[in-house]
Amino acid sequence: MARPRSSNCEEEDLMSANPSFPNTGTPSAQVESGKPLLLVDQIGIAFGGLKAVQGFSLNLPAGALYGLIGPNGAGKTTVFNLLTGVYQPDSGEMRLESRSLMGLKPHRIAAAGIARTFQNIRLFPGLSVLDNVRLAGQLRSSHGLFATLLRTPAHQAEEESIRNQALELLALFDLQDRANEPADSLAYGHQRHLEIVRALATGPKVLLLDEPAAGMNSQEKVELAQSIRKIRDRFHVSILLIEHDMGLVMEICERIVVLDHGVIISEGTPAMIQNDPKVIAAYLGTASEAV
Amino acid sequence: MADLVQTLLTALAIGSLYALIALGYTMVYGILKFINFAHSDIVVLGAWISYALAIKLLPMLGLNPHDAETAPPLWVGAAILLAAMLLCGLLGFAIERFAYKPLRRAPRLNVLITAIGVSLLLQNVGQLNYVFGASPQKMPALLPNIDLLRLSLPGGDGYREVVIGLVDVMIFSTSAVLMLVLEYLVYRTKLGTAMRAVSFSTDNASLMGIPVDRVVSFTFVLGSMLAAAAGFLYVMKYPGVNQPAHSIWVLLGLKAFVAAVIGGIGNVRGAVLGGFVIAFVEQFGAFYISSNYRDVYVFALLIIILLVRPTGLLGSPVREKV
Amino acid sequence: MTVTHSAPEIATSQSGPPSPRAGRRTSVWSGLWPLAVGIALAAVLHFVLPRLIGQYYSRIVMDIGIAMIMAVSLNIVNGMTGQFSIGHAGFMTLGGYAAALLTYYGSLSIWGTSLRHGGFLGVGEWMFAVSCLVGGLVAAGAGYVVGLPSLRLRGDYLAIVTLGFGEILRVVLQQTGKVIDDAEALKAAKWSQFFPPPVGGAVGFDGVPKYTDLFWVYTFVTITVVVAYRLKHSSLGRAMISIREDEIASQAMGVNIARNKVLAFVLAAFFAGAAGGLFAHEAGVILSPKDAGFQRSFDYVIMTVLGGRGSITGVMLAAVILTALPEMLRDFEQYRLIMYALLLIIMMLVRPQGLFGIHEVWQLWPGRGPRTAKKKT
The missing domain is CATH 3.40.50.300 (P-loop containing nucleotide triphosphate hydrolases)
Structure with missing residues (x-):
């Protein structure tokens, strides 16, 4: 064993010595x-x-x-x-x-x-391709109940930017043209691509x-191998x-x-x-x- | 002391009824993982079939069905019980075959909605004028109204009598016999092993050559027969037979389901335990706090159990596979 | 969230020039015009319809409106979030009692009688409208309490809890005290008479002022539909739908499923409570504990199942059909529920996604809206 x-x-020694493990700086550092x-x-x-x-x-x-x-x-x-x-x-x-x-x-x-994909694909089958990505992309925006119900300008701008980001990410795997189709209508390989895009949309480290x-x-x-490398380099x-x-x-x-x-x-x-x-x-x- | 003993005895009789009904819920849930909403309506049907048979049979034997004093010989009651169990078993088989089987691979919510549909159907067909009708009836007495035992126990200012009636003893013993039979079936026979295997994994069981469809049918028949017995015993205890869509039946079914959940749904022994727990909470709450809120205690208990131990008293935790 | 974005591409797109879509419609008016139009239509309905079709049919149209509020709000929980509540009438009845308590005893103590109305948009009507909202808030509070266990329960357990809620409410309402009849008795009443509230017990809450009319019903219909529609087409609604589709994936994508489930419950209960307020003040209705029971709840469940899970227009249409049909077939009352039952079973066997599935009515014409998936609920 x-x-x-x-x-x-x-690192382990450092961790056991100091349980609070000092912050080592910003992500870019x-x-x-x-x-x-x-x-x-x-x-x-x-x-x-x-x-x-x-x-x-x-x-x-x-x-x-x-x-x-x-x-x-x-x-x-x-x-x-x-x-x-x-x-x-x-x-x-x-x-x-x-x-x-x-x-x-x-x-x-x-x-x-931390974002993940699933071995046995777990897309949201009834949502469109775009909505699958938008759902993940909205993680970092606030969406209050009243802003949603009143459709405030700030809320609309936010929804718009989530949408644009999602379309941009879909372009990684040339999925942007199928944005409005239900996720489960995609071919198997494309569903796997969509899972990666969806995970990326959460803005993971x-x-x-x-x-x-x-x-x-x-x-x-x-x-796929090329894409994975590309994703790593482009999104750090x-x-x-x-x-x-x-x-x-x-x-x-x-x-x-x-x-x-x-x-x-x-x-x-x-x-x-x-x-x-x-x-x-x-x-x-x-x-x-x-x- | 007298009150305590009397409440205890009532709780035992009611508890065995809850347990009988809870067994049907728990067996179906264990195997098909859905709440058979129509189960409580089988209980109702068992009660109404018993009533209909008694009304027809007693005059043939030269007895007045509306005479509460003279009871027919014991075998009449036993025959009616068996007939009700058989008819309800058949009905349970038919419901499974035509309503649930086509949905074996469908989302669970769909099956649940279907079950609600079956429940509504049974209630309202039962209420049609040429079936059972929409007015309450009085169940003829099938058991002599004998007090087996009268005890004088200290209570209140002096001594009070505690009465053990034949009906209560019959309810308890009939239920106990049925539960022992079931226990034997599930844990000691090949069929029971097959049932437990299907409940563990339908797919694996069918790969092992277990005829899953037959096992599922059998489970429904068994559960429906127990429900019919519970319906029969219920109207023995409470002879006022309410119309099939009356909310008292819904509450009876709900409480039995709560019993199954509290015991750990899918667990046969848990259902029996849960039945008695519910009955004790209900009867003691009704006697010592207020009888107006007896249904509330049961649901309060359910919420507490679900929050503290969601898998029930005897249930084991399940993890969803990711 | 304070976490900084680590993807420069995405970050630049956020600060980049706004797209043409974002530049469109950004005034406050854009948020409010559907409400204004809906309320204006409600007013037209209120003044025109009774003259066209008479009191009897206007009353049915009113019932349809209340059923729409119930079905559309229930659909937020059952259709969008994929939970299964079958105690919606409980929230409705609770809200109805709360609203009626306010208007009845409010009228008694202010005007000395519960019969005063005060005319269209008079003080009485405003009190009524506010009471409906309060009824909604009370129901929403109950929705929060009932929704909490849903965090730990799978769908079918939740069904039992909501069913139990309705039945328990029915039992509790039966234990309430007698209605205090007139202003004198109200003044003389002791505090102890208000615990439990004097709302009539098992016989029902008689004497509630009759304020409900087409205007108010369809104003609330408008609010409910606009809210449901905006929810469906927003991040919030998308999060709810993702819970319906796949809980595990949903939380892996950062959706707080607990918060969203409870939110769905609270919202649905609020509108049910408001609908209860409308129902309680409808002419010819005596609110009674049995309204909280399962039979009424099933009516609304059937509307959502028939209309389609998540289709707002679908369940509205189902509400129209299932409210109007029994009125037309009064002689067949005892067969009504048998028909409903068969409808449920056959729908599940033949078309489990409901008549419209997740689509709105206008998306069914070719070329509109997203393409339909082959089969999937």
Whole structure:
């Protein structure tokens, strides 16, 4: 059960020494210095007797693009659910820019700056493509009841700017022409794109992508890889992605965390991961694994 | 002391009725995950079928159905109970087959609305003049009005009598027998195992070769039969049979549902526990605080339980898969 | 939210030049004209309709208006937010009692009688209008209390809680005291007579002044419809609809589902309470505890189901049909609820999204509005 986490030892020490973890500065300062943006320390959760995730730690710097891989049922999506507040960790600590995320409701975590996509697409099927994005985009604007009911000029201007931002984001994946169609009328691949756009619209600092390439052909995967890089650079978000397509992961991720049976079995650069016997064993199984 | 014992005895009899009805709600919820709103109307139907049969049968035996003093032999009551259970079981089967089965894959809200529709339908068809009619009737006495036991206990200024009537004992024992049969069915037979498997996961159960449709039908039949028994026993205790759409039935059904929720919906033993808890709260509240607000206590209890322990007393927490 | 935006592209678009759409319509008038037009139409209706179709049919038109307020407001909870309330008549009755309490005892203590009216837009009518709003606020308070458990309950449990609310209210109202008949008795009344309020108990609240007319009913219809429409086409309404579509995704996108659910409940209850005020002051109506019961609630549930979840014009149309039809078929009263029941079951089997689904009536003509999804509710 080795957990090579050499990279974040320092930060961990700092955290345990000082629970309030001093603010390291504005987001832009962090981008330059590469300081940790999302710091996860030893979180875990058990469902009844099943320890779904145990002692998961992660140090995601600003602007990073990391991968989270592992065999089916390893607990990858559970990690996402923990990070976004769908489940509350039983133990550990998670911080976004020194602000603790423990105990926050999912909508507070979204407001704090973590957005996600879902493995089994969860768009709002009855809403239009545009409205799916607008819904996420309105997170950072106030919309009071009385301003809404009276349609004040300020309210109308706000709605207009949400709409424009949404259309702009849709253009990322050439979806702007289909803005008025119901979300569930899109083809599968486009629905996955729309999920990414919708997550981006919340204006996140960290973007969690859950199997963004699932169900895509190889040409689409190549384009997706480019898009993910582009998004990271253009929006200055850190990305953590779960993906089964090893080609894609190895190509675009700077570091990779490997999860098996709820624990991290390896972490490192793609080259390190590819040659780690523990990872190979987890995927292919070995005599010792079978015992 | 006398008051306490008397209230306790009433609560036991009423509690077993609630438990019988709650079992139907909880079984259907456990398997199909929706509230069978029409369940309370099966209870009503059980009561009205019992009434209709008694009115027809007693004259054939040379008895006056409106004579409260002389009761027919015991087997008449048993036969009427069985007939009501059978008819309601059939009806439960038909409702499931024609109204709910086509919606097996539909959103739960749709099924709930359908259930409300079925409930409205049963109520209002029952109220038609050539069915049961829209006026209350008096249930003939099927049990002799005997007091099994009279106890003198200290209470008030001196001693007061506590009476244990045959009706209360019959209600309690009939319910107890039915619940034991159900307990055996659910936890000791192959069919019961199949029911629990379907309740755990419909899809997995069908992959394992369990005939899901048949299990669901069986659940409805079973629940409806218990409801019919409850309806029969209810009019034994309270012979004034209100018209099918009367709000007293709605409240009866609601309270039984509350019992199922309080016990932990989907849990067979929880429903029985919940039935008695509700009856105790209601009866003691009615006696010691004010009988005008007896329904309010039950709902207050529901709200408290839902806020403190949303899964009920014996329920286990469920997580939605993301 | 104080969180700074980390995406420069988005940030610039915020401070960029306003688009042509934003430049349009920015006066206060743009917020108010639909209300003004609606109220003007209500006044026209009030003076013209009784002469055209007579008192009897005008009365039905009034009933239709009240049903519209109920159905459209219930649709905010059931249709837009995807919750399932079946105790809407409870809010209506509560609001009705609150409003009637004010006008009845207000009239008695000011004018010594509850029979005085004071003419169109006279003092009495204003008191009545304010009472309706107060009735709405009281109901909204109850909506808040009933809505709170909805944060922890899934849809079908909530149905039980709302049904229970209506039934409990009915039981509680039956325990209220006798109505105090005249001004003398009111002056002599002790404080203890007001707890519980003297609103007639099981026999109902008799003697409430009859203020309700077409003008006020359709003024409130206008307000309800404008509010529902604006809600539907705003960030707030979008948040509510997203809860209906997928709660998990909704909160992952930053929607505070607790706040929005309760808001939907409070808003719907407010309009139901106001409708209750209108109902209580309608000629020929004696408000009674049984109005809070489930039977009346089901009428409104059926209107929302039939009209379409989230379609404002759809449920308005359903309110018209389901209010007018029974009047036309008076002889078949005992079959009315059987028909409703069959309608519910068949709708769920054949067209579960309601006649209009999420669309408004004018979106059904080809080429208007968003394209219809193949099948999805």
